[in-house]
Amino acid sequence: MNATDLSPEAFPSLSGRTTIPKIYALPTELLQELIGFSIADIRHGPQPWTVYKRLAQLRLVSTHWLFAIDSQPSFWTYITNHLSPPVVSIVIQKSGSLPLDIDISTFHYHTTPIFRYINTVIRLADRWRSLTVQWFPKPEEEDVALENLLLTPAPRLQEFSFDGYSHVPSTINLFDNVAPNLDSITTRLVMPSWNSFLMIGLRKLSIIRVEAELSDLKSLSRVLAVSPRMEELEIVGWIASVLSDGLPLSPSPIALDYLRSFALYDLPEGWANALLETIRIPSACTIDLKLDTNSSGEALHQLARHLPARLTESSSLQITVQAYETYQSIAFRCDGNETTGGASIEVGNIVLGTLLLSPNVPRFWGNTLAQVSTHVKASGVPVALALFSSRHDHPDYMKSAYMSIEEHLPSVAAVALDRWSLQSFLQYETPTSFPNLYDIILTDPEGIPLEEILAFASARTGSAFVNGTTALRSVSLPRRYVDQATLDKLSDLVQCVYLR
Secondary structure (H helix, E strand, O other): OOOOOOOHHHOHHHOOOOOOOOHHHOOHHHHHHHHHHHHHHHHOOOOHHHHHHHHHHHOOOOHHHHHHHHOOHHHHOEEEOOOOHHHHHHHHHHOOOOOEEEEEEOOOOOOOOHHHHHHHHHOOHHHEEEEEEEEOOOOHHHHHHHHHHHOOOOOOOOEEEEEEOOOHHHHOOHHHHOOOOOOEEEEEOOOOOOOOOOOOOOOEEEEEEEEEOHHHHHHHHHHHHOOOOOOEEEEEEEEEOOOOOOOOOOOOOEEOOOOOEEEEEOOOOOHHHHHHHHEEOOOOOEEEEEEEHHHHHHHHHHHOOOHHHHHHHOOOEEEEEEEOOOEEEEEEEEOOOOOOOOEEEEEEEEOOOHHHHHHHHHHHHHHHOHHHHHHHHHHOOOEEEEEEOOOOOOHHHHHHHHHHHHHHHHHEEEEEEOHHHHHHHHHHOOOOOOOOOOEEEEOOOOOOOHHHHHHHHHHHHHHHHHOOOOOOOEEEEOHHHOOHHHHHHHHHHOOEEEEO
């Protein structure tokens, strides 16, 4: 071919032939990789059993795709009684000898009968990788089937999750103490079996919405002491059967140097303090706390030493204030990075009426959040503020909320408001109270005259010239509340208007 020949005949691939193979002609291994990526979100989503509906559709593309799907056992490792018995049999057959993820739910009576399904699952116990049980049976005698299931040795089991009403998981030796690879336990509505040998060397432990005694708190401390490689710890919604103060749980702090996620919500008075005094939290761990006023003082004192590093490494801080008639809360949240964990700390106060709330709220915030506020103010990171209220609430509620965060207002760069807190904000705000405010996010401005929002934006622009404060950079609000004339006026006052 002549080096200067540019005719189509000189380039056969450009004259009707294509050099790109059709997707159904891809090599089997590559096609299996692509299919695996395409079904991953379904497999780990809220309805994982629908993954087989997707695979059935993909099998119809061509015989090559059918072979690629049917010959890849990893596509067929999820077993659930949400499937019909024939489909369960097909899935088991196609899964080969790979470890299985087992799901059992008493909500799925309309598919595979629970007794028949449990018998099938027990025969596969040597292949269990994970076992997830939702147990809300109708007749009480079905607990016998559950006990047979949970006493079955599971040598390859790594993860166990139980949600339901039954005493069985807390009273037996799970899996007859034969599950050497088990390192993740999650229970809801029931305590795990503290005396089981399997409660040693855990990597993840979640205990959610349970009735607890002080002995359970002490048992938790013992489990943590023998699980030094714990990575995730979630203790949520423990209700004390008998109120008692949290006593020292360990003669020395428990070092969890590998902990990267620690969530602690709604514990009895004093118990959160006891845990936080006992656990040594590493700097890379993300902390997520939700406490009430009675148990928050000492807990926040323990956390104060972790906040400076987390705030210094964070690009911004989110402060959320909720001010309602019977409940007030304030939350601080900062993101982390690869070396320093983030923090989310919410402290709430449940009140019974105006007489109790009005005199106590400023004192509550001042006493409880003094140390947190000191570190927040010293960090110098920009603050994003979110305020939520209710039209039925007394104006003093939001006024008290502003008092609780007043020292942070100079650092506020963005404010998110619902319709009721917007009213209070427009009354309270002055250009000097938010000198560095750039962005306003209106979640629901219905009932607020847009003229007031325009007047606010105009005042910010004027103050920027007179007082040296910042002018608004952006306003975000729902599209349905803005006509074209108002949009034009608002666009003249701020750099960007975002319509949702």
